Amino acid sequence: MAVTSDTMADRQSTEAAEAGERRDSMMRILLLSLGLLVVAGSYLFVPPEWTDTVVLVCLGVLSTVGVMCLFMAAGGLIRFVRSRVIDTRVPGLPEQLFEAIGEGALIADSAAGAIKANRAYYRLYGEESGDLRSIERLFAESPDASEAIYRLSGAAEKGRRAMEEIRMPGGIGGQAGSARWYRVKVNPIAGRSELALWLISDITREREHQENIFQELQNAIDYLDHAPAGFFSMQPDGRIRYVNATLAEWLGIDLADFEPGAAEIGDFVTAESLSVLEASGQRGETATERLEIDLVRANGTRKPVRLLHRVPVSADGTVGASRTLVLEVGLADGDAGLAAERRFTRFFNNTPMAIASVDHSGAINLSNARFLKLFRKSGPARIELTSVVKAADRPALKAALHAAINGQSDISPVDAQFESDEERSARFFVSPIVEGEPGEDAAIVYALETTEQRALEAQFAQSQKMQAVGQLAGGIAHDFNNVLTAIIGFSDLLLSNHRPSDPAFEDIMNIKQNANRAAGLVRQLLAFSRRQTLQPRVIRLDEVLSDLTVLLDRLLGETVELKTDHKSGLWPVKADLNQLEQVVVNLAVNARDAMPSGGTLTIRASNLAEDESHRFRQDGFRPADYVLIEITDTGTGMPPEVMEKIFEPFFSTKEIGKGTGLGLSTVYGIIKQTDGFIFVDSELGKGTTFSLLLPRYVAEREAEEEVASPKSEPTDLTGSATILLVEDEEAVRAFASRALAARGYEVHEAASGPEALRIMKDMDGAIDLVVSDVVMPEMDGPTLLKELRKTNPALKIIFVSGYAEDAFARHLPENEDFHFLPKPFSLKDLAITVKRVLQP
Numbered sequence: 001m002a003v004t005s006d007t008m009a010d011r012q013s014t015e016a017a018e019a020g021e022r023r024d025s026m027m028r029i030l031l032l033s034l035g036l037l038v039v040a041g042s043y044l045f046v047p048p049e050w051t052d053t054v055v056l057v058c059l060g061v062l063s064t065v066g067v068m069c070l071f072m073a074a075g076g077l078i079r080f081v082r083s084r085v086i087d088t089r090v091p092g093l094p095e096q097l098f099e100a101i102g103e104g105a106l107i108a109d110s111a112a113g114a115i116k117a118n119r120a121y122y123r124l125y126g127e128e129s130g131d132l133r134s135i136e137r138l139f140a141e142s143p144d145a146s147e148a149i150y151r152l153s154g155a156a157e158k159g160r161r162a163m164e165e166i167r168m169p170g171g172i173g174g175q176a177g178s179a180r181w182y183r184v185k186v187n188p189i190a191g192r193s194e195l196a197l198w199l200i201s202d203i204t205r206e207r208e209h210q211e212n213i214f215q216e217l218q219n220a221i222d223y224l225d226h227a228p229a230g231f232f233s234m235q236p237d238g239r240i241r242y243v244n245a246t247l248a249e250w251l252g253i254d255l256a257d258f259e260p261g262a263a264e265i266g267d268f269v270t271a272e273s274l275s276v277l278e279a280s281g282q283r284g285e286t287a288t289e290r291l292e293i294d295l296v297r298a299n300g301t302r303k304p305v306r307l308l309h310r311v312p313v314s315a316d317g318t319v320g321a322s323r324t325l326v327l328e329v330g331l332a333d334g335d336a337g338l339a340a341e342r343r344f345t346r347f348f349n350n351t352p353m354a355i356a357s358v359d360h361s362g363a364i365n366l367s368n369a370r371f372l373k374l375f376r377k378s379g380p381a382r383i384e385l386t387s388v389v390k391a392a393d394r395p396a397l398k399a400a401l402h403a404a405i406n407g408q409s410d411i412s413p414v415d416a417q418f419e420s421d422e423e424r425s426a427r428f429f430v431s432p433i434v435e436g437e438p439g440e441d442a443a444i445v446y447a448l449e450t451t452e453q454r455a456l457e458a459q460f461a462q463s464q465k466m467q468a469v470g471q472l473a474g475g476i477a478h479d480f481n482n483v484l485t486a487i488i489g490f491s492d493l494l495l496s497n498h499r500p501s502d503p504a505f506e507d508i509m510n511i512k513q514n515a516n517r518a519a520g521l522v523r524q525l526l527a528f529s530r531r532q533t534l535q536p537r538v539i540r541l542d543e544v545l546s547d548l549t550v551l552l553d554r555l556l557g558e559t560v561e562l563k564t565d566h567k568s569g570l571w572p573v574k575a576d577l578n579q580l581e582q583v584v585v586n587l588a589v590n591a592r593d594a595m596p597s598g599g600t601l602t603i604r605a606s607n608l609a610e611d612e613s614h615r616f617r618q619d620g621f622r623p624a625d626y627v628l629i630e631i632t633d634t635g636t637g638m639p640p641e642v643m644e645k646i647f648e649p650f651f652s653t654k655e656i657g658k659g660t661g662l663g664l665s666t667v668y669g670i671i672k673q674t675d676g677f678i679f680v681d682s683e684l685g686k687g688t689t690f691s692l693l694l695p696r697y698v699a700e701r702e703a704e705e706e707v708a709s710p711k712s713e714p715t716d717l718t719g720s721a722t723i724l725l726v727e728d729e730e731a732v733r734a735f736a737s738r739a740l741a742a743r744g745y746e747v748h749e750a751a752s753g754p755e756a757l758r759i760m761k762d763m764d765g766a767i768d769l770v771v772s773d774v775v776m777p778e779m780d781g782p783t784l785l786k787e788l789r790k791t792n793p794a795l796k797i798i799f800v801s802g803y804a805e806d807a808f809a810r811h812l813p814e815n816e817d818f819h820f821l822p823k824p825f826s827l828k829d830l831a832i833t834v835k836r837v838l839q840p
Helices: 003-046 049-076 097-102 119-124 143-157 205-226 243-249 271-280 336-350 368-374 390-404 451-496 503-528 541-556 578-592 661-672 732-744 753-762 780-789 827-838
Strands: 105-110 113-117 162-168 180-189 192-202 230-234 240-242 288-296 303-308 322-330 353-357 364-367 414-417 425-432 441-449 536-540 559-568 574-575 597-606 628-631 677-682 687-695 723-725 746-750 769-773 796-802 818-824
Touching: 105 119, 119 192, 143 162, 143 180, 180 205, 230 243, 240 243, 243 288, 243 322, 243 503, 271 288, 271 336, 271 368, 353 368, 368 441, 390 414, 390 441, 425 451, 451 503, 451 732, 451 827, 536 541, 536 578, 541 559, 541 578, 541 597, 541 628, 574 578, 574 687, 578 597, 578 628, 578 661, 578 687, 661 677, 723 732, 723 753, 732 746, 732 769, 732 827, 746 753, 753 780, 769 780, 769 827, 780 796, 796 827, 818 827
Parallel strands: 559 597, 723 746, 723 769, 769 796, 796 818
Antiparallel strands: 105 113, 105 192, 162 180, 180 192, 230 240, 230 322, 288 303, 303 322, 353 364, 353 441, 414 425, 425 441, 536 574, 597 628, 628 687, 677 687
16 A cells, blocks of 8 residues: 555656646746737837947847757757656656566666566565665575576667576565575667566466476376386387387386387397288378287397287378387186187288288288288288289280189299389289188288399309309310320420521420410319319418509509509418419409500408408308408499409400400309319499408418428429320320320320230239329229229329319328329420339
8 A cells, every 4th residue: 555655646647747847838938929029019119320220230149049949859859849757767667558568677776776666566576665676685695696696787788688587495585485486588679778678577487387287297107107007108210219118127128228119129029010010001091000010129039919009190191100019918817719819810910921811902901011021011001912913924924813713722922023123022912712702802912022032043044054064164274285285295395496596496395385375265264163273382462462562553554553452471371372372463464454444453462350251151162261352443333233243254345356255254263173262342433342261271380371482493304204195185195105205205105094904914014114094994993993993003194184183182092192183294304203103
């Protein structure tokens, strides 16, 4: 009531002041008017000779006064109109509007402090009138509020609006029994930058209401977390946004480690169940579905559950996050009918065979999880079964369906490719449903994916083709070796009878050189067929690659940059050094040809432990310790159809006359014969990488780490021993016999194994050395050796063959002592080998 009286008194005093000002103004106007009348009347009594002077003086005075008033008005020294105000320092705010503000309102001056407040402001600190407190003084009792008031004052000084929420332990003035919350706002007054309007409201109830809502929300979450059923929410892309504690316990996961959006639904359900959920999420309509699926616990075990699955779909077709209730079920729960239904649903969805029923029109009615996984059937509308296969395969499948719908039971399976992915295929079995009514299911379709089977069949066919080609190449190479041995041998015999000055000497030399070139091609064929002669020894690849760098720099030319990356400490490998160098050189030359405009060739070598080798998962690969050599170029790359044939002999992408097509087949054969593996990865426009994996060599004894150095070459190639020469190829036998006889040896010739045994019997075992071919009709070399050992265990023997030594050594008794001479051989090679074997 005191506040009201004070306000009324202020209002009355203000009105009285305004009335007094109005009276004073009217008196001044009346006095001014009387003065003007007196001046005008006095003009009548002025002498005529002064009349003009008086008029001019009056006009001058009036003009001067008018100009001065204008300047004073412009400077603000005088005002002609005065507005009604509450306070002389706060213009423009009506009293009624100021009191109508529901919050505590204060007008403050940055210099003088609080100026004017409404009644709600006084009530904040329990007073009706009297002492007007500033904002700083109002909240001075709480040290925690000082920072907020400081920020608000700073905003007011800068002419900005600001708002803070302040907690007072006992309320403003300390009169409340508990803590109170206040919202404080500051608003600058337009046109008066030094003034600001402060608004203070008590928001304790609002805060309590928010805390109650938060507590209720926490309770709701707790109720949901510990409900007797599981619950989860899944995004359309399969990411899990929420899992309640009950479901987390069933799955065996720790909620403390669960991050929303980090896990996917596929981590917690079987593959078949995932297909059911994905199809459910693509229906295109909001509906609650009941699904029977299997969860996968953290320990790998399964848990059958029933889902009440709802996926919201907006009007524009946008699919939202699911709301899914998970119910724990047991096969024995409920009546026998429901238990049987659940049992059938689980069996139906978990079978590895895709099953679907079709009606009389060929449309799919019901499908299991495996069918959904294979063909991704989704959407509210039913689809034709034939639409899931490639167009070219639809007539055969449609004919099988038509036959089944008409009741035929003897229907052949149909092989077809997927419409969505032509690389995948399946075999369809169609069975009729005789008791079906029109509009109901008319046939059952079973589908088995045959993608892997087809791939294995293709690999097996390719392997058989490569094996057949290898056998053919090996057979051809063997026969060529016999022919080339004779050509080279007889060329040596002719050269021994001609001097370099003879006209025929150069011709004979050309014959021998071309025969040696042909022998090189034969060695490539044998390398592909893995029957070439190797001389393996323990080598260290870091030294080999370092030595090859100089040679490769010359081969690659100036436009190709060579980079090598191999560390010391590479594991040793056992391989033929010359053949391994040929592998690297062949791959480097191919890489150079794939970079006609220049590029970079990188050769890396590193140790590959057994646990790391599992990334090379291909048929026939054996995880173990390997030394990995990667040869990478930045060339044109290869398309898939070329990569399928790169290791086939005589296949080449180069122009005619620029390649034999045996380079990569030779590489393949050498690596395989060394018990290694070769893999290729290529991308068009980016380059190709060949990965060579050579098995790590571990010596049984330290003495075996290096092979013995070869014996020095004998200088005297003559002898007088008796030699039995066994060779089914007449030309080779004739050349070898003449060559040995020319060196002083007594030579007995045999065209087959049985003939050699007869000669041995006739000679009563007086044979010092047997030189025998390996592959012969009637009796091969190893069999001949076994027969000879029966009568002469110490007999020395040299096997000659175009195949690798280990190709026939495995057919000999263990620890059998023999020597080997690979075909084609020259006269000198034969003489040196015989001399070494006969030396004591």
